[in-house]
Amino acid sequence: MTVQLSDFQGQPALRLRAPDGAQATVLLHGAHLVSWVPAGGEEQLYLSPTARYGEGTSVRGGVPVIFPQFNQRGPLPRHGFVRSRAWQPVEQVVRGGCAIGVLRFESDDTTRAIWPHDFSLELTISITGRELDIELAVTNTGETAFEFTGALHTYLRCLDVLRLQVEGLQNVAYEDAVLNQPGEQWGDVLTVLGELDRIYFNVPGPVTLREQGHRVHLSQSGFEDVVTWTPGTERCAALPDMPDDDWRQMLCIEAAQIANPVRVAPGEEWIGMQQLRT
């Protein structure tokens, strides 16, 4: 196995470095990407300074992998269970100018006890220049089909969430979990006024986060939906693993599959991807 483990906050991690200087760090815990610095650029991901680490916890920030259940849309723990478990490192390599890290998670007695299916997940993180690709492959290794929902729950770092714009969601129907009602994005930009928690369904193209002197383009395949989330003042103050005012420095733009659960037949594989470019 071609993997060299580093330490990040006491956690085993893969540090990726492309020949052009792009860097990323992914924990074995949750296959959780906690840092992405494009070549010649600055940190693009928000990571809470009071995040918790280790078995059973989920890290606040970075890119949590949500599987096999989004949020509380089913009987499983919120956002499923793979974000709070250790994954296995599979590969760490530099190929064609990209630094690539691969991690794997396989069903075991603990997962079967709450979700009776056999599966294998592989998360591949690839960086080069100003681009990050995150690919989640879900394989059904069992004898019967299963369905899942999930997401790559990307926390983007920003200067001030109240002063940014998100483009690419015009005319897209959404469900607003704060107002508890459906809606449709009528303007060409989404601005944030405070707590925001929306699922945009069937998003047709890329989404761009834009603020003064900074922008990130996000595109996705496999995943049909996009979630936008920031907790706002009150909810953030109630989160034990995030400083009270830090919600102003982040916005989650998640590649998600929620409205139409994915059905995976025995032996089949589903692939979902989120691509970020600055």
Ligand SMILES: O=P(O)(O)OC[C@H]1O[C@H](O)[C@H](O)[C@@H](O)[C@@H]1O
């Ligand atoms: O606090 P967590 O379990 O990590 O969930 C954080 C957030 O994730 C998603 O974005 C959901 O849409 C939110 O409703 C939820 O609050």
